[in-house]
Amino acid sequence: MFLQKCPPVLRPTARPVGVLSKVLVSVTAYLLAHTLANMLSPLSLTAWAFAAESRAVSQVDFPENGQLQIQTQAVLLNPTHPTQTQVGEFVYKGGLRLSSEQTHQLHGFSDIDVLMGKHLIAVGDRGALLKAELVLDQMQMLRGLDAVELSPLKGEDGQLLLAKESSDAEGLAHLNKGDRLISFEEEHRILIYPAAGGPPRPVPFPRFLFEPNQGMEALTADLQDPQSYWVGAEFTGDVWQCWLNNPTCHKHHTLSLPPDLFLVAMRQLPQNRTAYLLRGYFPERKSNQILLRIVDNKAPDQILAQLELAPPLIEDNFEGLAAVPLPSGGTRFYLISDDNFNPEQETLLLAFDWQP
Numbered sequence: 001m002f003l004q005k006c007p008p009v010l011r012p013t014a015r016p017v018g019v020l021s022k023v024l025v026s027v028t029a030y031l032l033a034h035t036l037a038n039m040l041s042p043l044s045l046t047a048w049a050f051a052a053e054s055r056a057v058s059q060v061d062f063p064e065n066g067q068l069q070i071q072t073q074a075v076l077l078n079p080t081h082p083t084q085t086q087v088g089e090f091v092y093k094g095g096l097r098l099s100s101e102q103t104h105q106l107h108g109f110s111d112i113d114v115l116m117g118k119h120l121i122a123v124g125d126r127g128a129l130l131k132a133e134l135v136l137d138q139m140q141m142l143r144g145l146d147a148v149e150l151s152p153l154k155g156e157d158g159q160l161l162l163a164k165e166s167s168d169a170e171g172l173a174h175l176n177k178g179d180r181l182i183s184f185e186e187e188h189r190i191l192i193y194p195a196a197g198g199p200p201r202p203v204p205f206p207r208f209l210f211e212p213n214q215g216m217e218a219l220t221a222d223l224q225d226p227q228s229y230w231v232g233a234e235f236t237g238d239v240w241q242c243w244l245n246n247p248t249c250h251k252h253h254t255l256s257l258p259p260d261l262f263l264v265a266m267r268q269l270p271q272n273r274t275a276y277l278l279r280g281y282f283p284e285r286k287s288n289q290i291l292l293r294i295v296d297n298k299a300p301d302q303i304l305a306q307l308e309l310a311p312p313l314i315e316d317n318f319e320g321l322a323a324v325p326l327p328s329g330g331t332r333f334y335l336i337s338d339d340n341f342n343p344e345q346e347t348l349l350l351a352f353d354w355q356p
Contacts (some may be wrong), residue, residue, distance in 0.1 A: 003221065004225040018324075023101065030089065040189055041340050043099050045329065052208050053130055061104050061105055061220070062103060062105060062128075062150055062151055062152055063102060063103060063149075066107070066149045066150065067148070068100055068102055068148045068149060068150040069100060069101075069102050069148070070098055070099065070100045070102075070106065070145060070148050071098075071099045071100065071101075072096045072097065072098060072143040072144050072145060072185065073097040073099075074094065074096065074097075074143075075095040075096065075097050075314055075348060075350075076095075076314065077092040077095070077243050077313060078312055078313050078315060079312065079314070080312045081312075087307055087308070087313065087352075088305070088306070088307065088308075088313040089305050089307075089354055089355065090292075090333075090352045090353070090354050091352065091353045091354075092350075092351070092352055093140060093144065093332070093351040093352060093353050094142035094143065094350075095140055095314065095348060095349065095350040095351065096144065096145070096348070096349045096350075097141060097308065097347070097348055098145070098347040098349060099347070102303045103150060105124070105126065105150060106128075106130075106150065106336050106347060107124070107339050107340075107341045108124040108125035108126055108128070108340060108341050108349055109122045109123065109124045109125075109128070109319070109320055109336045109337070109338055110123060110124060110125055110170045110171070110172075110217070110264075110319045110338050111123055111169070111170060111171050111172035111219070111265055111319065111320040111321070111336075112172065112321065112322045112334055112335075112336040112349075113172050113174055113321035113322050114134065114322040114324050114334055115174060117134075117324050117332075118133055118134045118136070119131070119133065120132045120133070120134055120145070120322075120334070121172065121180075122172070122320060122336055123153070123169035123170075123172045123176075123182055124169060124338075125167075125168050125170075125340075125341075126164065126167055126168070126341075127161040127167030127168075127169060128150060128151075128153070128159070128169075129150070129151050129152070129153050129154065130148070130149070130150055131147075131148070131150075131151075132145040132146065132147060132148040132149070133145065133147045141351075142333075142349070142350075145349075149219070151165060152167075153169060153182070154187075154199060154200070155199070156191070156199055156200055156201060156202065158199040164186070165186040165212075166184070166186070166187045167184070168184055168185050168186045168187075169184055170183050170185050170216060170217045170219075170319075171183035171190075171203070171216055171218055171219025171231070171232075171265070172213060172218060172219060172320075173219045173220050173221045173229055174221060174231070175192075175221050176226045177195060177226070178195030179193065179194055179195050180192070180193040180195070181193075181203070181219060181229055182200075182219075183205070183215070183217075183219045183231065184214070184215070184216075185210065185212070185213060185214070185215030185216065186212050186213065188210045188215050189202055189205060189218065189302040190202065190203050190204070190205040190216065190219070190231070190242075191203070192244070203242070203244055204242050204243065204244070204246065204247050204248070204249055205231060205242060205249065206231055206233075206238075206240040206242070206251070207221040207247045207249070208238070208240075210233065211235070214233075214234050215233070216231050216232070216234075217231065217232065217233070217234040217262075217263060217264045217265065217319070218230075218231065218232030218233075218234070218239075218265050218266040218277075219231055219232070219262065219265075219266075220266050220267050220268050220274070221268065222241070222268060223268045223269075223270065225243075227243050227245055228241060228242065228243050229241075229242055229244075229250065230242070230266065231251075232255075232263045232266050232276075232312040233263065234262045234263055234264060237249070237254050237255035237256070237257045237262075237263050237302075238251060238254050238255075239252050239253050239254065239255065239266075240252060240356070253300050255276060255300060255301070257303045258280075258291070260279065260282065261280035261289065262278065262279060262280060262281040262319075263276060263277075263278060263334040264277050264278065264279045264319040265277035265319060265320055265321035265322075266319075266321070267321055267322065267323040269294070269323055269331060270325065271356070272296065272297045272298065273295065273296055273297060273304065274294070274295055274297055274300070275292060275293065275294050275321065275323055275331075275333065276292075276293045276294075276295065277290070277291070277292055277293075277318065277320075278290070278293065279291075280291075281317065281319065285311075286307075287311050287315060288310070288315045288316060288317055288318070289308070289309070289310045289315070290307075290308065290310070290315060290318045290335075291306060291307070291308055292306065292307040292309075292321070292333060292335070292352075293305075293306050294306070294354070304356070305354060305356070307333075307352060307354075313348070314348070316337040316345055316346055316348050317337050317338045317339065317340060318335045318336065318337045318348070318350075319336070319337065319338040319346060320334075320335065320336035320337075320338070321334070321335060324338050327353060329355070329356065330354055330355035331352050331353070332351060332352070333352045333354065334349065334350070334351055334352075335348075335349070335350045336348070336349050336350075337349075
């Protein structure tokens with residue numbers, strides 16, 4: 001979210017208000033309210049109401065036993081050309097629109113990981129932790145989700161993360177022993193959740209002056225060093241290497257970001273490669289542009305392959321990226337969208353295969 005800083009307002013010296021002035025103020029207020037009411041469409045009013053309700057929903061708005069009933073609907077890669085199944089070197093392997101009548105928290109997912117090829121895990125802007133089993137058909141097309149669970153994240157004290165500034169999870173990664181790393185913004189930090197259970201603890205993160213809503217969006221485990229992980233800054237494209245046993249993170253490189261696109265996720269791949277997910281929103285055309293870039297770690301600005309999602313292809317605010325090795329030597333990528341708790345957006349899960 002971009003925050004525009006406004007100049008200070010100059011206020012006139014207070015003075016008594018006469019009857020005529022009071023009448024003029026009342027008439028002006030009525031006309032302004034009437035004009036705004038006529039300008040707002042029913043959709044805008046719905047969006048306002050949903051936003052107000054979302055802000056009021058407690059962080060404990062989760063299924064009592066954690067198990068969640070969801071609805072999934074298949075989505076096309078290109079609604080204008082339903083038979084399209086490929087974008088350059090990337091093959092579309094299905095997509096789902098996710099929804100649930102059981103909770104208000106199936107929204108705002110910022111990152112995703114997939115373990116053992118089928119165990120999906122995602123984290124969200126309001127402290128949600130989503131777990132599910134991917135349902136694939138004989139052609140390995142994404143068809144649904146099973147055994148869905150939704151629960152709130154906990155903090156270092158073992159209590160639920162209730163405040164927005166402490167629960168804004170953005171990045172997700174799993175180390176080789178199953179320990180889970182989650183990066184947070186607003187209250188910038190990285191927590192490690194032990195695979196054996198118990199409360200999380202803080203781990204090193206870059207000592208950088210992050211803005212409140214412009215933090216550590218990208219997070220990935222190091223495939224070479226089990227003590228290491230990589231952190232990416234959304235708006236600058238800076239990438240650091242961090243270690244569990246070293247308090248100082250090392251700035252490795254800065255990505256060359258295209259105009260108005262920002263780093264939202266990354267995943268290390270075999271053969272010394274990394275996949276970066278870049279996203280930008282363009283209000284003049286009311287659409288997003290998504291780039292999935294695969295680069296060689298020795299030359300991060302040299303693109304080996306690139307997937308672009310922009311109209312007429314399906315697009316939304318995709319912020320989460322998972323990478324699953326394929327038996328063929330390729331990679332299955334899963335993308336999840338952050339709908340910002342906005343009824344005009346959607347929670348989408350897409351799958352693409354890439355062969356080097």
